[in-house]
Amino acid sequence: MSSNNPNRVSAAKPQRMVIVGGSSGIGRATAEAAVAASLAVTLVARDARKLVRVADELGGVPWASVDMTNAVAVAEWAEALDPFDHLVITAASSSHGRFAEMPLSDVRRMFDGKFFGPYGVAQACLSRINTGGSITFFSGVLSRRPGLNCSGLGAVEGLTRALALELGPRIRVNCISPGMVRTDVYAGMPEDAREAMFRSTGESLPLGRVGEPGEIANAVLFAATNTFLTGQVLDVDGGHMIRQYATR
Numbered sequence: 001m002s003s004n005n006p007n008r009v010s011a012a013k014p015q016r017m018v019i020v021g022g023s024s025g026i027g028r029a030t031a032e033a034a035v036a037a038s039l040a041v042t043l044v045a046r047d048a049r050k051l052v053r054v055a056d057e058l059g060g061v062p063w064a065s066v067d068m069t070n071a072v073a074v075a076e077w078a079e080a081l082d083p084f085d086h087l088v089i090t091a092a093s094s095s096h097g098r099f100a101e102m103p104l105s106d107v108r109r110m111f112d113g114k115f116f117g118p119y120g121v122a123q124a125c126l127s128r129i130n131t132g133g134s135i136t137f138f139s140g141v142l143s144r145r146p147g148l149n150c151s152g153l154g155a156v157e158g159l160t161r162a163l164a165l166e167l168g169p170r171i172r173v174n175c176i177s178p179g180m181v182r183t184d185v186y187a188g189m190p191e192d193a194r195e196a197m198f199r200s201t202g203e204s205l206p207l208g209r210v211g212e213p214g215e216i217a218n219a220v221l222f223a224a225t226n227t228f229l230t231g232q233v234l235d236v237d238g239g240h241m242i243r244q245y246a247t248r
């Protein structure tokens with residue numbers, strides 16, 4: 001039986017996904033889900049030792065050590081890439097601070113980690129992405145439901161909509177906005193404080209808990225492979241955007 005469903009993945013030619021941030025947390029979970037779905041995965045991050053370990057755990061997938069905030073390194077790496085289908089950028093590092101007090105140099109560092117890094121990677125990879133492919137950026141619940149000291153975190157969502165318009169119909173562009181997810185991004189906190197934060201945030205959410213990396217990975221695969229989805233920010237946040245602040 002034949003099908004005209006463009007979402008059908010050809011068994012003969014596995015789609016290729018490059019995951020910048022693939023050595024940890026949501027990026028690693030996305031890599032695992034993509035491998036399970038028979039996509040050919042390449043991992044990118046900075047720490048080569050971590051990359052080697054994770055690449056090994058995923059059955060020996062290729063990897064590259066690149067700092068996405070280093071434009072020269074990104075250009076050299078992208079230049080040597082074979083064509084691929086789906087670019088996913090989970091990598092981020094962000095500094096937070098009060099608007100009135102944060103030095104501009106720190107604000108620039110925040111935008112390097114949360115905006116210019118992903119922007120530069122997408123721009124450098126553009127000519128390598130096959131027609132029908134996709135780009136998936138990452139923002140976070142604090143973009144539109146900010147806590148204190150989080151100004152400027154939402155810029156990538158505007159970029160998602162602008163690029164979806166500019167790059168369509170050749171490439172679709174979407175963004176995942178996770179709520180709080182158990183990953184190494186919180187590894188620097190003392191365990192007690194971290195667990196207390198997960199518990200209290202979880203209790204404030206309609207789903208009663210924080211997320212697991214695999215739950216976000218599932219949304220990344222959907223965004224990358226659904227051929228009628230573009231320009232969207234998907235909130236995968238346990239209901240954080242609608243959470244109740246006052247007690248009932």
Ligand SMILES: NC(=O)c1ccc[n+]([C@@H]2O[C@H](COP(=O)([O-])OP(=O)(O)OC[C@H]3O[C@@H](n4cnc5c(N)ncnc54)[C@H](OP(=O)(O)O)[C@@H]3O)[C@@H](O)[C@H]2O)c1
Binds near residue numbers: 025027044177178
């Ligand atoms: N976890 C949450 O609760 C949460 C909530 C809202 C939004 N998010 C967003 O979701 C995304 C993924 O978060 P996560 O929790 O999975 O983070 P994570 O566990 O800390 O993983 C970050 C990954 O990005 C890589 N990376 C960081 N900076 C990089 C750079 N300059 N160049 C290349 N690679 C870099 C890291 O490896 P190296 O350090 O080796 O480079 C690592 O592989 C981020 O955009 C984050 O802001 C997360």
